[in-house]
Amino acid sequence: MSAFSAFPAFAAKNVARVSVAGGIAATTLLLLAGPASAHVSVQPQGEAAKGGYATINFKVPNERDDASTTKVEVNFPAEHPLASVMxxxxxxxxxxxTKSKLAEPLKMHGSTITEAVSKVTWTATGGRTGxxxxxxxxxxFPLSVGQLPEDTDQLLFKTLQTYDNKDVVRWIEAPKEGEEEPESPAPVLKLTAATDDEHGGAADSATAGAAGAASKQDGAQDGAKSGDTKSETASASGSDTTARVLGIAGIVVGAAGVTFGILAGRRRTA
Structure with missing residues (x-):
């Protein structure tokens, strides 16, 4: 066999080796990337504005091949208590x-709140899919929460994920800006700037709108009254002027009559 005839077989073997090596490398990368991307997270539906209310979703993936997640415990930050969690x-x-007593009471909508939610726990009870x-x-796992704090940009929820084989994964590490993501990061809810249409804002706007409408209506009524008054004044003034003109005309006619009578008398005498 010549060197040229053996070259295709040699090249085919090398290509196969490279393909196998590439596949192993890709699989290794996927395995390494899997746990890092399969952590518990929290996201709002829309935005979570400071000082307002929001609906948030805790997304819990199963990162095990041989077990099912049967319990999820979400711990709420004690430094930023939330009085309303549904x-x-x-x-x-x-x-x-679960609610706990607050070290310092909260003021919310004119009421004093002495306790806040410290933990929410979901436990599997079974269903159509097991x-x-x-x-x-x-x-x-959706929650309606509020009133969100105004003195922070984010809320951190330490979470425990329990499997049916009794394994517990603790998602409790706080991510730090400028650093790599920790191995077991806690879910973090990003807060946006406060807006004018938060809880109660719509009622205030409606009240202001009603007051404005009432003010415009009163202004229109006052304008109508003012117009009527001006019309009445103008009518009275016109009537007075007419009376004066007629009076003066009567005096002139009377004077003319007297003069005509005197002249007529003189002509008869002559």
């Missing part, structure tokens, strides 16, 4: 809301 029902899950979050799936 969970949306999730099929196949039981939810428990208990909990199966391998390769994720589940969202």
């Amino acid at each position: 969970p949306q029902p999730v099929s196949g899950w039981k939810v428990d809301v 208990p909990g979050i199966a391998s390769g799936e994720f589940q969202q």
Whole structure:
């Protein structure tokens, strides 16, 4: 066999080796990237504005191949307590809301709040697809929360994810700006700047609009009254002028009559 005839077989073997090596490298990268991207996260529906209310979703993926997630515990930040937390029902899950006494009472809508939510726990009860979050799936847990703080840009929720094999993953590490993401980062809710249409703003706007409309109506009525008064004044003034003209005309006619009578008398005498 010549060197030229053996070259295709040699090249084919090398290509196969490169392909196998590339596949192993790609698989390794996917395995390394999988756990880092499959952490618990929280996102608002729309925006979470400071000082307002928002609906937020905790997204919990299952990162195990041989176990299902059966319990999720979300701890609320004690330094920024939230007095109002309402969970949306999730099929196949039981939810428990835990409240704790506050070190310092909160003022909200004219009321004093002495306790706030410290933890929300979802526990799998079973369903059509089986208990909990199966391998390769994720589940969202919605909450309506408020009133959001105005003195911070984010809220950190330390979360525990429990599997049916009793393993517990603690998503409790705080991400730091400018640094790599930690191995088990806690869910972080980013807050946006406060707006004018937060809770209660619509009522204030409606009240202001009604007051403005009433003010315009009163102004229109006052204008109508003023116009009527001016019309009456103009009418009275016109009547007075007419009377004066007629009076003067009568005097002139009378004087002319007297003069005519005197002249007529003189002619008869002559």
